[in-house]
Amino acid sequence: MSLESKWKEQNVLVTGGASFIGSHLVDKLVSLGSKVTVVDDLSSGTLKNLSQSKEKINFIKHDLEYTTKEDLKQMFKEKDYVFHLAAVHGGRGFITTHPADVCSNASIDHHVFQACTEANVQNVSFASTACVYPTELQEKIGSDYKLKESDSNPKNLDGYMSADIEYGWGKLNSEIQLLSFVKQYGLKANVLRFVTAYGPRENETHAIIAWIYKALEKMDPYVIWGDGNQERDFTYVSDIVDGCILAAQKITDGTPFNLGTGRRYTVTDVVKMICKVMGWSPSKFEFDTTKPAGALSRALDNTEAKNVLGWEPKVSLEDGLRKTIDWYTKMHNPKGSVNQDLLLEHNTKVPS
Structure with missing residues (x-):
């Protein structure tokens, strides 16, 4: 099935859709014919980022940390797909100096996962990070080791897991939280682990x-x-967007995939x-x-994304x-x- 036929007329909600990656994803979905709703509190995103698609989307300014069930019900009603990118986030300087702020992502994520479950969405894609990996695997300059999804496996709750500061621990916990909705309620989901994404609008x-x-x-x-x-390992934003869309099409069991170049x-x-x-x-x-x-030293192994999603970086x-x-x-x-x-x-x- 072509991308255009898959996404045409689909009702898609993008949380954090006015942000750097989110806005590029919105533009791509609009170009594929999707009917897109963006939910963003504009704490880091801007309406300017959405200038290319603003006439073709429904924009809702809303803080998903402080919300009500009724608000969520209305926003997520009749949505086919949800891409959840909303988060308190930033570069290394920001996440290091805002440990309490980034921990608030747990409540944002819970609200979104619950709303997706109650709205019976077909699939929710969760934006995670390479910060979910143990820092002990990233301590040697010149290493040729590439981080594998199994190095932080949220499905193996009896195994050892570690992560990179509060931001990484929070994202890893939210991956586990998402899987709990998959197991208990049958929510369809997938997880994308980004690494040093960059591009226009950042x-x-x-x-x-x-x-x-x-x-x-x-x-x-x-x-x-x-x-x-x-x-x-630096990944250009258009490659990130392509990986998100492919995962939404193919993965529903909450499996995480690395989106990195491996270089x-x-x-x-x-x-x-x-x-x-x-x-x-x-x-x-x-x-x-x-x-x-x-x-x-950080680089991601993208073997699973290549083999299962058919994805590989182009830029x-x-x-x-x-x-x-x-x-x-x-x-x-x-x-x-x-x-x-x-x-x-x-x-x-x-x-x-």
């Missing part, structure tokens, strides 16, 4: 945009958090790639090891960086200095 609390922002402002010395040797790049190398694309380089790089740097890091830099430089006017608050707070208002 904010400066996330790594790639933060690095582009610093280069645009010609920060010199250019400050990199950590020692710069941290290794990451590692050091932070310093990516920063230098960005500077090269932008045609500028600082006279000096400085490394601030007092700032949160996260896991030392190379260099091409993705060019697309993202082109968007960011068109949307933002340099001020001549870096606003440090912008790197930690996604709702900091700075005029463009």
Whole structure:
């Protein structure tokens, strides 16, 4: 069945649909002919992100943490598919400095899973994260180990599980919570584990945009958090969206899938790639090891996504960086200095 025939006229709800990834997913679903409703409290997302599809969607401004059963009943009524991306989230600096805030995701997720169950949705897709994996598997620079879904298996409640700070533990707990609805009520569901997603519409609390922002402002010395040797797997947003749609079509038992490229790049190398694309380089790089740097070496094994979903990443890091830099430089006017608050707070208002 073609994508167009599968999704045409389907009633789809996207929570967090005005956010970075959510808005790209909304645009894709609209292009496939779906009837899309977006629920977002605009705490990090913006209506500007939805400008491409705003005339074709139903937008509801609503905080899913503070809600009522009646509100949920009306929002989720007669929805065929739900993509649940709403969360208190951000880059490493944000999630490190907002541990209590990110823990509130548990209540948001519970409300959504309960509403999906009561509305008898065909399938709910839950946006999870590579932070659900044990940090002890990510402590060696130069490692060639790729994190597998089985390294954090929410179906194996008798086994050992660990995760990366409060944000990762919260997402892992919500995966377990989702499976409890699958087991007890027969809810149809799937889970996608994202890793360092990037692209247009992302904010400066996330790594790639933060690095582009610093280069645009010609920060010199250019400050990199950590020692710069941290290794990451970067996934472009259109590849993330494709994986979400494929999982919604094929997976209903709550199984998690990694959406990553399986390739590692050091932070310093990516920063230098960005500077090269932008045609500028600082006279000096400085490394601030007092700032949160996260896991030392992280890459995802995408074998299951390839074999079961038929998914694999299409956008190379260099091409993705060019697309993202082109968007960011068109949307933002340099001020001549870096606003440090912008790197930690996604709702900091700075005029463009």
